[in-house]
Each structure stands twice: as structure tokens, then as C-alpha cells.
Amino acid sequence: MTGDARAVPVPTAVTRPFWDGTKAGELRIQRCDDCAEHVFHPRAHCPACGSSRLGWTAVSGRARLSSYVISDIPAPGFADDVPYVIAIVQLDEGPRMMTNLVNVPPDPEALPLDLPLEVVFAPRGDQVLPLFRPAAEART
Template sequence: MDQRPGGKISTPSRAEILRYSAAQCAGQSAEKRIADGNRRQSGNCIVTKRPPTPTPETQPYWDGAKVGELRLQRCADCGDAYSPPRPFCPACHSRDVRWFKASGRATLYSYVINHRPRADWPRQPHSIAIVELAEGPRLVSNIVGIPQTPADLKIDMPLQVVFEKLSDDIYLPVFAPAAPSVTVDNP
């Protein structure tokens, strides 16, 4: 965010961020840019992909992910579970919200397969999915641990959260096919 003329505060647009990032790379050698970590190709310059920065509202979410828990918020007044984190309930606008550990179970609601990801992306192609959590909210995530084909990615398939390490402090929830449940018939 920055201060605009007239005292207005605004968030820079994606184009402003890319222009600024490209200007930052000007004059750096390719070796320096590649050695600096995760990268994304933008025109003739490679710009940094940064992990999310936790805010006071999202810190419990990231703390949970770091210890292998998917944490959501639930309204104490109406009982609605929701994501992304915010200081009020999106259903009834109550500020009496609480964090809880979600089950991590989900189903595949929708997806697209990205066949032209960034050159440094470890999974090519990869899915960009909307998963519906057992608790109700839907999240945008990735599906891992399965071939990224329409034959393998089935709508309503059961999924389980797993966590991908982005940095020492940030673990990203992604989803893998859930292990089939075992039933035992007693004679």
C-alpha cells in the first residue's frame, strides 16, 4: 500500500508491481536472479515469487499450517465456517469469531489443468482446483500426488489436506487423494 495524492491509501495494481519488480531486476546478471530463489518469468526479466506474508488476521492460519493443521474460523453467533480469515463473519457480520482445527477432508469441486506453468514450477502440468471442505468453505488450491489428467482428477473425489513447505515459516495447504476407507465385514 502507498499514500496517494489527497491522502488516499491504495494498493498497487498487478501492473505496477510487475513494472516495479522488472525495474528492480534491471542490471542484475541471470546467475544472480536465478540464485535468489523462486522465480517467475516476466518479459525479459525474472521476478521474485514471494511466500505470503502473514497478517494479524491470518497468523493463526499460518501457525496451524506450520504444525500440519488446517485452521478455519467459525462464527460463534450463526455457526458459519468460512475462509479466507477475516475479523467478522461474512454471513451475519458478527465479530464473535473463533478459530478451530478443520478435519482436512475435502472433495474436488472444480479444476483446470495448467499445461503452461512457469519454467521453474516443479509440477508440470499442474491443477488449479477449488476444493470443498467437509466443514463447508471452498478453497483454491492444488491437487498433488496424482497424475494431472481429466481421467485421474474426478469431480467429487475425496481429498485430504497435506502441507507443502514454502519457507521455514510458511507451509501451504494443498490436497492429495484421500486414502480409501477400509471396512471390515464381521460374519
């Protein structure tokens, strides 16, 4: 399967600022103007206080590994090369995000929980995906 056959995200009115951010090389998530909670995934109301006053902010792109699975099953449209790592990472700002890990062996020995990670941006079609790799201090 070629890269052209992979699924490309389609921004909606709610998610467009997120995708505009990845194109600009920034990880942008929502932040509540009323309670200051960082929010991901994009939505209309703050999950902490219910406010609809959610703004957008660029975050650090730093995270820690919360959970992962190493998949040996090709996922047409999403992942061609097996095995690959599907991960849930916890952003330093709080929210968790599902993503793929790159620049790391798909091997539990290389994937300790709480591993420091940093975002990298991977073009796909006319969009750019946020993926994560071990942070500089974790790469030896």
C-alpha cells in the same frame, strides 16, 4: 527456477492463525461464535451473519473436488513443473479453498468431481502450504 525463488506467503494480523496452523500440521479456519458457520478465507466479519466474533478451529482437512484446471503454463514464483492442477476444493466443514492437487496425475481421468481429498502440508520458505491429495479411500 529453484524452490528458493518461489513466492512465500506473508502472514497478516488476520491470517496469522491460519499460517501458524499449517506449521503445526493443522488446517485451521475461522468459525463464527454466533451462528457456527465455518469461514474461509480469513476475515474480520462472518459472511453469514455479520458477527465479528470469529474464532479459530482445526478442521478435518477432508474435502471434495469442486472444480479444477490443468495448467500447462509455468507460473514463475508459484509453479515450476507443468502441467499442474489448480483446484477449488470444498472442505467437509463447508467453505471452499483454492489450492493445488498433488499425488494425482494431471489428467481429467484421474480427477472426477467430488473426488474425496485430504490435506497435506508442503513447506515453502519459512511457511507451510496446505495442498490436497486424493484421500486414502480414493487411492486404489
